[in-house]
Amino acid sequence: MAYKKITIDPITRLEGHGxxxxxxxxxxxxxxxxxxxxxxxxxxxxxxxxxxxxxxxITETICGVCPTAHHTCSGKTLDDLYGVxxxxxxxxxxxxxxxxxxxxDHNLHFYFLGGPDFIVGPDAPKAERNxxxxxxxxxxxxxxxxxxxxxxxxxxxxxxxxRVIHPVHCLPGGVSKPMTKEIQExxxxxxxDSVEFAxxxxxxxxxxxxxxxxxxxxxxxxxxxxxxxxxxxVDDNNKINFYDGWIRVVDPEGKEFAKFKVKDYLDHIAEGxxxxxxxxxxxxxxxxxxxxxxxxxxxxxxxxxxxxxNASDGMATPLAQGYYEKFYETLxxxxxxxxxxxxxxxxxxxxxxAETMVQLINDxxxxxxxxxxxxxxxxxxxxGVIEAPRGTLFHHYETDDKGVLTKAxxxxxxxxxxxxxxxxVEKAARSLIKNGQVNDGLLNMVEMAFRAYDxxxxxxxxxxxxxxxxxxxxYNADKEIIKTLKTV
Amino acid sequence: xxxxxxxxxxxxxxxxxxxGLKIAEILKKDIKNKTVTIKSGSIDGLAMLDEIIGFDKVxxxxxxxxxxxxxxxxYKIELDSITSNSSLAASHTIDFITxxxxxxxxxxxxxxxxxVYAVEIKDNDTFSEECTEQVSASxxxxxxxxxxxxxx
Numbered sequence: 001m002a003y004k005k006i007t008i009d010p011i012t013r014l015e016g017h018g019x020x021x022x023x024x025x026x027x028x029x030x031x032x033x034x035x036x037x038x039x040x041x042x043x044x045x046x047x048x049x050x051x052x053x054x055x056x057x058i059t060e061t062i063c064g065v066c067p068t069a070h071h072t073c074s075g076k077t078l079d080d081l082y083g084v085x086x087x088x089x090x091x092x093x094x095x096x097x098x099x100x101x102x103x104x105d106h107n108l109h110f111y112f113l114g115g116p117d118f119i120v121g122p123d124a125p126k127a128e129r130n131x132x133x134x135x136x137x138x139x140x141x142x143x144x145x146x147x148x149x150x151x152x153x154x155x156x157x158x159x160x161x162x163r164v165i166h167p168v169h170c171l172p173g174g175v176s177k178p179m180t181k182e183i184q185e186x187x188x189x190x191x192x193d194s195v196e197f198a199x200x201x202x203x204x205x206x207x208x209x210x211x212x213x214x215x216x217x218x219x220x221x222x223x224x225x226x227x228x229x230x231x232x233x234v235d236d237n238n239k240i241n242f243y244d245g246w247i248r249v250v251d252p253e254g255k256e257f258a259k260f261k262v263k264d265y266l267d268h269i270a271e272g273x274x275x276x277x278x279x280x281x282x283x284x285x286x287x288x289x290x291x292x293x294x295x296x297x298x299x300x301x302x303x304x305x306x307x308x309x310n311a312s313d314g315m316a317t318p319l320a321q322g323y324y325e326k327f328y329e330t331l332x333x334x335x336x337x338x339x340x341x342x343x344x345x346x347x348x349x350x351x352x353x354a355e356t357m358v359q360l361i362n363d364x365x366x367x368x369x370x371x372x373x374x375x376x377x378x379x380x381x382x383x384g385v386i387e388a389p390r391g392t393l394f395h396h397y398e399t400d401d402k403g404v405l406t407k408a409x410x411x412x413x414x415x416x417x418x419x420x421x422x423x424x425v426e427k428a429a430r431s432l433i434k435n436g437q438v439n440d441g442l443l444n445m446v447e448m449a450f451r452a453y454d455x456x457x458x459x460x461x462x463x464x465x466x467x468x469x470x471x472x473x474x475y476n477a478d479k480e481i482i483k484t485l486k487t488v
Numbered sequence: 489x490x491x492x493x494x495x496x497x498x499x500x501x502x503x504x505x506x507x508g509l510k511i512a513e514i515l516k517k518d519i520k521n522k523t524v525t526i527k528s529g530s531i532d533g534l535a536m537l538d539e540i541i542g543f544d545k546v547x548x549x550x551x552x553x554x555x556x557x558x559x560x561x562x563y564k565i566e567l568d569s570i571t572s573n574s575s576l577a578a579s580h581t582i583d584f585i586t587x588x589x590x591x592x593x594x595x596x597x598x599x600x601x602x603x604v605y606a607v608e609i610k611d612n613d614t615f616s617e618e619c620t621e622q623v624s625a626s627x628x629x630x631x632x633x634x635x636x637x638x639x640x
Binding site: 147 | 530534538589594
């Protein structure tokens with residue numbers, strides 16, 4: 001069968017470089033589509049032979065976007081490796097900084113990455129589908145408000161973490177410094193303002209997206225829907241927790257399928273490989289890998305905001321819980337399989353992060369100066385987990401008795417979603433591209449399928465490459481380019 | 489007194505991508521002028537906007553890949569000649585040019601002059617804290633040019 005090949009490479013508004021390929025049959029309909037994501041590219045091997053205590057500083061350079069997630073997860077992994085429990089104040093400082101990071105990162109996605117699709121519109125001219133288009137739509141004053149709260153929450157990371165991009169506060173058994181009363185007072189205000197900002201964002205989502213029938217139809221429609229398993233960290237009451245807890249998995253009907261501690265993750269998660277990409281495809285071991293298909297018999301699971309909401313019994317804070325209830329009421333019950341609803345779930349999580357910041361910063365114990373437990377045991381193996389903005393993140397280190405790494409395994413958030421992202425891209429492409437009709441607007445709607453996951457492709461380099469970030473090549477059956485579309 | 493920011497960019501574990509960081513570290517030792525602030529890191533366009541507000545002049549030091557350049561070639565690039573597509577920052581957020589446009593739109597005090605010293609690189613895939621030989625050889629030249637510029 002003759003087919004055309006469409007390549008989107010690299011993808012706009014994503015960390016790193018990825019490539020979408022869409023293969024059309026001779027009638028111009030989608031035969032197959034996939035996304036290739038370069039991932040990690042050797043960090044696990046690079047780590048071997050280094051001291052484990054360097055890992056919080058090394059792994060956070062995987063990505064310029066979610067370094068705090070890698071740093072904190074690595075710190076937790078070192079706690080396990082050295083058999084130490086951080087003092088209460090240290091844990092609270094870590095959690096406070098981490099929730100500030102979650103809040104900031106989720107807002108970044110809504111206003112800068114996913115937001116343009118909805119705030120400006122999925123079929124708006126490409127030159128307007130960016131932050132400047134968002135500002136044009138919502139106004140300069142609101143734009144400044146976004147920048148201001150982002151700067152202030154990042155200041156929390158910088159103050160406690162030493163650096164905003166690659167913080168250094170997490171050490172095995174605690175953190176590098178205690179919190180002072182003066183800093184606490186400043187952060188109380190930031191935390192309270194974060195709650196107000198989260199309310200504002202959720203109202204903006206209601207006004208701009210939920211009040212628009214076309215957008216709601218897009219969210220609940222079949223184009224962006226997959227019935228998969230879901231995974232996320234929950235506390236003892238099955239409420240969402242970003243920092244620690246049980247890893248809970250629910251099936252496509254919402255029933256609890258598994259609940260385990262991270263030390264047992266290899267009993268539940270396996271990683272498959274495909275010949276056409278070097279990214280791994282994690283799946284539920286007890287269900288098995290059945291390929292890129294959804295349903296109860298397929299081990300494909302999803303993480304990130306939608307996955308976390310589905311895998312939990314609710315939010316851990318009161319205001320977020322109210323929005324959570326509205327979320328499922330609107331989407332017709334639980335679990336919600338609507339990929340684009342991830343944007344909404346993200347804002348509800350931002351609310352929980354802000355409320356958690358308020359709780360933690362007002363806890364007198366956070367000022368305790370005992371922030372390090374150095375009763376280290378001889379290292380052998382450490383396993384840690386955290387909920388990164390983009391989903392569940394696993395770090396697993398093995399060392400000799402001097403703490404020199406002999407093995408490292410990282411399952412990063414985007415990788416957990418890699419099978420689902422491929423499925424979503426293919427389904428959107430099949431639904432939207434018909435009879436050879438391929439235009440920029442349609443391709444953006446295909447991109448929306450994976451942008452909802454907020455995937456991080458971790459190029460982790462900053463070389464000025466001079467390349468156009470989005471190029472679509474259309475090939476004929478002889479692999480000759482017959483048309484090139486350039487976005488941006 | 490006019491204030492200058494020098495910012496070295498790069499990933500510390502990606503071979504030639506470390507060039508901006510290495511140059512910034514040398515400049516931190518060699519430049520004593522108190523009107524000059526020297527920083528380094530791996531930073532996105534939006535975060536860079538936070539960094540540059542309030543400075544009169546900004547010098548970025550980064551790696552670059554061009555089609556015809558040779559490893560170690562040094563370019564001084566006026567900001568206007570870089571398109572907003574160039575990944576001067578992580579594409580996950582926004583590029584630096586877009587961040588600048590946003591800053592101007594918001595009425596922030598933006599630097600009068602912004603330019604980039606960029607070194608043509610050979611390898612930013614290999615995990616290494618060291619640059620390749622050809623790229624390392626360019627470091628003295630870039631350091632000297634930036635020091636001369638600051639002294640002007």
